[in-house]
Amino acid sequence: MSGGPERIRLLLADDQALVRGALAALLSLEEDLTVVAEVGRGDEVVPEARRSAPDVALLDVEMPGLDGIAATAALRAAVPACRVLVVTTFGRPGYLRRAMEAGASGFVVKDTPARQLADAVRRVHAGLRVVDPTLAAETLAAGTSPLTERETEVLRTARGGGTVADLARALHLSEGTVRNHLSAAIGKTGARNRADAIRVAERNGWLLGE
Amino acid sequence: MSGGPERIRLLLADDQALVRGALAALLSLEEDLTVVAEVGRGDEVVPEARRSAPDVALLDVEMPGLDGIAATAALRAAVPACRVLVVTTFGRPGYLRRAMEAGASGFVVKDTPARQLADAVRRVHAGLRVVDPTLAAETLAAGTSPLTERETEVLRTARGGGTVADLARALHLSEGTVRNHLSAAIGKTGARNRADAIRVAERNGWLLGE
DNA sequence: CCCGCACCGTGACATTTGTCAGGGCCGTCC
DNA sequence: GGACGGCCCTGACAAATGTCACGGTGCGGG
Numbered sequence A, B: 001m002s003g004g005p006e007r008i009r010l011l012l013a014d015d016q017a018l019v020r021g022a023l024a025a026l027l028s029l030e031e032d033l034t035v036v037a038e039v040g041r042g043d044e045v046v047p048e049a050r051r052s053a054p055d056v057a058l059l060d061v062e063m064p065g066l067d068g069i070a071a072t073a074a075l076r077a078a079v080p081a082c083r084v085l086v087v088t089t090f091g092r093p094g095y096l097r098r099a100m101e102a103g104a105s106g107f108v109v110k111d112t113p114a115r116q117l118a119d120a121v122r123r124v125h126a127g128l129r130v131v132d133p134t135l136a137a138e139t140l141a142a143g144t145s146p147l148t149e150r151e152t153e154v155l156r157t158a159r160g161g162g163t164v165a166d167l168a169r170a171l172h173l174s175e176g177t178v179r180n181h182l183s184a185a186i187g188k189t190g191a192r193n194r195a196d197a198i199r200v201a202e203r204n205g206w207l208l209g210e
Numbered sequence C: 001c002c003c004g005c006a007c008c009g010t011g012a013c014a015t016t017t018g019t020c021a022g023g024g025c026c027g028t029c030c
Numbered sequence D: 001g002g003a004c005g006g007c008c009c010t011g012a013c014a015a016a017t018g019t020c021a022c023g024g025t026g027c028g029g030g
Helices: A017-028 A042-052 A068-078 A093-101 A115-125 A133-142 A149-158 A164-171 A175-189 A194-203 B017-028 B042-052 B068-078 B093-101 B115-125 B133-142 B149-158 B164-171 B175-189 B194-203
Strands: A008-013 A033-039 A056-059 A083-088 A106-109 B008-013 B033-039 B056-059 B083-088 B106-109
Touching: A008 A017, A008 A042, A008 A115, A017 A033, A017 A115, A017 B017, A017 B115, A033 A042, A042 A056, A042 A068, A056 A068, A056 A115, A068 A083, A068 A093, A083 A093, A083 A115, A093 A106, A093 A133, A106 A115, A115 B017, A149 A164, A149 A175, A149 A194, A164 A175, A175 A194, A194 B194, B008 B017, B008 B042, B008 B115, B017 B033, B017 B115, B033 B042, B042 B056, B042 B068, B056 B068, B056 B115, B068 B083, B068 B093, B083 B093, B083 B115, B093 B106, B093 B133, B106 B115, B149 B164, B149 B175, B149 B194, B164 B175, B175 B194
Parallel strands: A008 A033, A008 A056, A056 A083, A083 A106, B008 B033, B008 B056, B056 B083, B083 B106
Antiparallel strands: none
């Protein structure tokens, strides 16, 4: 508590309580870091950040309530002084780009060595950007989503695994139109199936928004 | 190092280095626990356990090389003195049953509070069993897999997302047989699609073994 | 022994899915 | 204004998928 007045204040957001607590333990070992808040849902990030005024927020992408990308945007708007470091399980190429566009300062996958996390936090706090180099290359290669807005929506709905008729009803579209969008999506993703297209799009992080 | 000779020796296995390190930090805060080994792959568990002789092994289910269930069985056979606590992301009903059958002493999901982990470790070390009560109920409800061995195999292969012809070639079966197995699986899972059936089976942990 | 059951295969069938060629409605940009 | 492109729809077609009925093989239990 009285270690010094200059500690970097951290907010942790991760839906898995165990991981959250473990990260807190890991980061608290550092002299210059202190965890001032922990939340388990994306929509709790902004309220909690308003209350505890952290310097850096570590956000997971997969969270209930609000995904980490949307939470990033909301947090940047509500508490501009707080920088964001996205820490995620999956190195989906699209995630990185979306996170950066939303205003994140850094992006780290969960299979990077534990030692590097504290450094990443310090760099972000210092105003630098932190990006996994391997992932950056993939992101450039994968580029932005080739899918149109409607195609994305159809594909996202199709994730639930219903028939074309179901999708048409859910989206208030004609069956033919749904088929057309799916066909276009299958072509653009280079897939052979609807299921295949969903997998490809998901892996690239093209099914996130909204 | 010299806190006392009676510390519980732990082995951690998780494919995400960050989580692994964080768990190590969390558990090392406890006076009576010490982490003696960390691995990132399932097939490294037994060799490492032979070398470091841990009292308790914390294994993730999702791991490259060898999944946590198979690693549990192998570890129990190779190093009977070491008890196993499975720590996993997904509370799939089938995972719990399979883990227990493989000889695990405990099963914890990653969104349990961090404080409880150390207690779970101590209980397991003391010879008790630790099971998430909510999950136990679900497991009883979901029961064992209704799928026959072949159906499971076909469904597992179908996950890759190929056509029936592809599956037939990969499994050395006739197309008609593959269709029959898929049809049976769809019926038994109460699904309407092949993709749907895969999702249901996956959620229940029926696609694990082998 | 006989029955049930998992398993493999065949063939035929209805349904679903994916593709293609159209056409019309709107915006934006040149 | 005209071209372009996203979006919606139609209708028709081929291919893949799911279902059904059937026969044949082993294996284990009553």
